[in-house]
Amino acid sequence: MKRTDLGGVLLFVLGAAAILLLPRFVSDFRAQQFAYVGIYFIALLGLNVLTGYTGQISLGHGAFMAIGGYTTAILVSDQGLKLGSHTFSADVKDIWTIPLAGLVAGIAGFLFGFPALRLAGLYLALATFAIAVAMPGVLKYDRFAQFTGGGGGINLFESAARTRPAETTDPITFETISKPIKVLGLEIASFNEWLYYLSWVVALFMLAVAWVLLRGKNGRSFRAVRDSELAAASSGVNLATYKTLAFGISAFYAGVAGSLLAIATTFVNPDTYPITLSIFLLVGVVVGGLGSLWPLVFGAIFIQFLPLWAQEVSKAQGAPAVVYGVILILVMILLPGGAAGLIRRLKTLYKSRLPSRPLSRTSD
């Protein structure tokens, strides 16, 4: 056990170093795309706590992301709240809304966990799908429009100085004006780079939290609920506590991801958290590997980049969706255990070639 932990920490440090160095090697725009990978990664971590570890299917996580995103948008733009001047400088006020967004979404998820206790399997999937379907309607509802901006949404652009492009062309002299950005005393080359570091620092933190949360007794309890509710209950695991807790934690993660998505997109409206987002998240968890943690990065890469690749194959009307579907089916046939399954298989292959080493290191 100790050795695995040490290996895990070492892997985490190496991975973190690689992630933080990546912007040095890719273009500014790629950094932005990878920032989105980080954001999806957070949402997938959360969904996996619920689906992969506790066995509760959710088709409604896009709605919890919407709650987080709107919390951030409303706070940052002061939409309908009239908070007046913040004690925080205007330049970082979006950062402090991230934990708040997680909290609001987490509470919503925890509360949703109670009615969800009565439901299992398909019925739970349908109930969660219902929140994803209802969310756009709620956000557009006229009574809330003063907060949510109705169908038009809320624009966050330029609510923080950073969102201005790093380079603009002066309309008269045509000279390029570059604007370095300072955040918390650090100079950052561009908004995209800022997004990248923000989302990945949060993502790594959330990964570490998930790892701590899911090891030991808690992790065993979650998994026990997944494997057999009857057996878990008879071993003294309180089903209601762990199920609602899983919903709460999972929604907290979704809220944080939704908040970052709002900051990155600089715009929220009911359509920026569509029903398809909830489904893509489930796809990402399955592709990354149910019940895994860091391999979910591959799930996040999958949902961020596959739609873009699919377009490269064909631009015919409707074709990207078909390409996407075919690739998804292929991945599921070839890698039924997702990326985590592949890694596990490679490990066993490696170990079977080196029979002298002990086989005890087969943790997730």
Next chain:
Amino acid sequence: MRRPRLVLCLLALAGAIATGATAATSADPGITGKTILIGGTTPLSGTASAYASVARGANAYFKFVNSRGGVNGRTITYKTVDDAYDPAKTVQATRQLVEQDKVFAIFNSLGTEQNVATREYLNSARVPQLFVASGATTFGRDFKQYPWTIGFQPGYRAEGWIYGKYLARTKAGAKIGVLFQNDDYGKDLLAGLKQGIAGSKVKIAAAQSFEATDPDVQSQISKLKASGANVLALFATPRHAIQGYVFANRLGWRPLIINNAVSSASNIMALASEGGTNKAVENSISIVFLKDPTDAKWRNDAAVKLYRSIMSRFAKGANQKDVYHVYGMAVAYEFVRVLKAAGKNPTRVSVMAQTRKLNDPSNPFLLPGLTVKTSATERFPIEQALLQRWSKGSWKSFGGLWGYRAG
């Protein structure tokens, strides 16, 4: 067996990381002595993928222009990116076009919310947001705040106003039941309709909204029927407009149906007529500002002939009856005209300046007599349209041009 899969995975990863770079030599990005690169977002997948033909038609026209030497020696490359009609994806895709592909301008991106989502960014980066494919009033009205943005098609408010005026003049005592999409687009049409019937005997009996994501509009249609309306206004995109026709017919309701321009393409009307069995489509009213390739009136029109030849050369296999292709060509034609007018060395600034003084009575893909016009104080390029009536499988325009003054 395992190895090739891994190799595939790695290849796919490499594909993601590989970066493209475009060099720009001129003062503004995206333009060289020989080329000009513009880009836009379009839904190739998702609920609105029927509109993919807009970008396809525009692209075919640019290829045609390039085959004849381009504009002032420059060939036009029009890069479209799929946003699945999701504004969050539109933002990402638009940033990709501006920051990675370094386009000269964003052109003909489709959708109201999609363009609202990118407008602040594009105006701040001073990238032209040209001929937005949405009739939302905000794109023409708010030009002082967003000087780098301009629309193209008739505004939804103007369209609603035309229907209202028409009813006020010809159907005194009409009671209208309105089905509208619950967003800026639907609300703009409704507001225009109210403006058009103001002061007349025509009343709105009931207005029912629906969400773009709703599966169907059956309950809304039965409520509208129950309101006693004798006119049904469908302010809905194709899927829901078709449902409006189908459910009205099933309820045995025969009002005069007004169908908004975004759903009145002939192929959509043909779907709504359910193979000729649904008589509710007969005598529908809509506006038209394009030369509909299915209208017998234009069979020998030079522009429609040109349209067909361009489509068969540069968009093989596409449905030539789809009027959205004509829309794409009309907007591409106007862009080419603006680019020519901007001189030998167009800049983002000089192109924008041209869009503020459009005065083009000769866009061949638009109806004759219709002028594309803007001024320093007026930024709605098209504000005129004809009314048309659906009869025996095709649209027939009638009456004179209707013109709307914003205000």
